[in-house]
Amino acid sequence: MTADADRGALDAAWGSIPQSRETTAGLGSFTRTRVERMLAIVIGVGCMALSVQAFLTALGPSEEDPAWHLPLTLMVFLPLAAMIIACFVGRGAGAFAALFAILYIVALILWPFATLESSPTLATQPWIFYLINVATVCTVLAFPLTVQIIWTVVTPLLWGLVRMVQVGFDPAFGIPVSLDVSFALILGGILITLGWMFRSIAANVDETRARAVESYAAAAAADATEQERIAVGALMHDSVLAALIAAERADSPRERTLAVSMAREALTRLANTERDSSMGSEAPTSIGDLATELDHAAAELGAALRVDVARADADLLIPGGVARALVLAATQAISNAIQHADAAGLDVSVASTPEPLTVQVRVRDSGPGFDTSAVPADRLGISASIVARVAAVGGRSRIESDRRGTVVALEWAEPA
Incomplete structure (x- = not known):
């Protein structure tokens, strides 16, 4: 296929796109929509890996009282499972992510009451610890950036406070808990930053594409209008000449009236050829x-x-x-x-x-x-x-x- 044929095919393809405001808006969300889908799938995969680790830990010996264990695990893992499924399905991920993030905070607040009789050790971590960054990264799907940042900071700090309350502020847990909190803060910050960065790039690409399509449509419309003016001008040449000849040869009142009508019709058509491509039809x-x-x-x-x-x-x-x-x-x-x-x-x-x-x-x-x-x-x-x-x-x-x-x-x- 020659270069001219390629260019003709490209022009035909662009020309087949209806250039309305709704179409431009649809083209302007192409990349952002796909980035959102990619984020949902990646977050779903990461949350599934961490949730499996947390679930297997929850099946073993637990620090919380048996009467608290089942309600807490159901309250956390059911919305988490629903969120992961929604991420892969592509529907309702934001709603289930918000539900899980809120219920996880509630579970952290209840944790000291559920572990009153426990004797935690430095060698192991409770199952709820492995879901800290799951609760922070899921906010990427559910909340605006400001809330994401607040959640990413508050959740690890709340875990550190809850853990120290559980152990009675034992100094031996101070450094390990501080390291856990700092690690969760750093990882959560990186995840939130990556989500913001991908969305910003997608928004810039969409905006540039929308401007390019709009500019191309305007240029195509202007070119079509100019071509129409040239064609109409060529066709009107005879009408103008005919009106001038009729005016020159008019001797009777009827002939003068006819010449005026011909001239007015020619002027009207010439004026109409100067309209912009978006001025509308001839309808009332x-x-x-x-x-x-x-x-x-x-x-x-x-x-x-x-x-x-x-x-x-x-x-x-x-x-x-x-x-x-x-x-x-x-x-x-x-x-x-x-x-x-x-x-x-x-x-x-x-x-x-x-x-x-x-x-x-x-x-x-x-x-x-x-x-x-x-x-x-x-x-x-x-x-x-x-x-x-x-x-x-x-x-x-x-x-x-x-x-x-x-x-x-x-x-x-x-x-x-």
């Missing part, structure tokens, strides 16, 4: 959706504002081409206000009436203003992007500017 658009589009456009330009729209008029429908032209023209007005007035006092409002159907978009700022008559003819930000675009759909625009600010008013009314 509600006033509320128009206001939402203006909100998004302002946010992309760096202006945080909320477009004012009357709630009663939010469901009124206007043609999709009209809505697009008003959004693009108002977006240009917002861009001008940000660029020339630093968005001072920037306010956008949408008003409408049902009978006759009209819609007005007003963009206001409190900048220094400008002289509208002094704008050079080659500056198309107002004449082409605002005035001509609104006029192409049969609307009107009015720009007023003085020292108190600038107001750009856009209006469209449904033809009688």
Whole structure:
């Protein structure tokens, strides 16, 4: 297979991915999901090895009273077994891990009462000791990082206190118990750190992948829009020429009306080719959706504002081409206000009436203003992007500017 064929196959594969927010979110959790599954399996294997050691020790001579032995072992090993099974199955591991961690702490608190009549020795360790780091590492599956750290520190220290209470604070147990506590603290800290590190790496990889997919989708959409503009421009060439020829040859009122209609249709289609790839379809658009589009456009330009729209008029429908032209023209007005007035006092409002159907978009700022008559003819930000675009759909625009600010008013009314 050639390099061009490889590239074509790759482009086709990327193009088949639906680029929605839900899809991007799914792609952005790919690595984290698999790291979580890996952690669950590794923790399950490690806990199973330590729990077997602890269980075999519990089957032998025990330090606790016989009346306490069975309840304590059942209270600890049943949730532990459920957690290990859940780790391999992939369901409910977090809930069973939290249950075991809590019950293990309860078992440690009850241990001095269960071993009142015992005579512990330095040569052996009770079965509950072998589960200290099991109780700390299982918090990786159940709790946030802060709780994990607290649990990793508190559990070994609690074991040291419980052990010293059990032996009556015998000085002979001081150093061995301190070594056990320090070992449990170090091992627990390493396990918690490894879990945090793997999750951080996975989150960074997912974030980078999501940004790459989003950038690729935006670039693909921009390229598709540009190709469409070129194609539509080529097709519109004849329409524009036909409108100009009709206008030149128009002698009667009917011919002039036809030439105006042809020119308006050509201008409307040309204006529509400049829309962004995410502007929507030609279907009728509600006033509320128009206001939402203006909100998004302002946010992309760096202006945080909320477009004012009357709630009663939010469901009124206007043609999709009209809505697009008003959004693009108002977006240009917002861009001008940000660029020339630093968005001072920037306010956008949408008003409408049902009978006759009209819609007005007003963009206001409190900048220094400008002289509208002094704008050079080659500056198309107002004449082409605002005035001509609104006029192409049969609307009107009015720009007023003085020292108190600038107001750009856009209006469209449904033809009688």
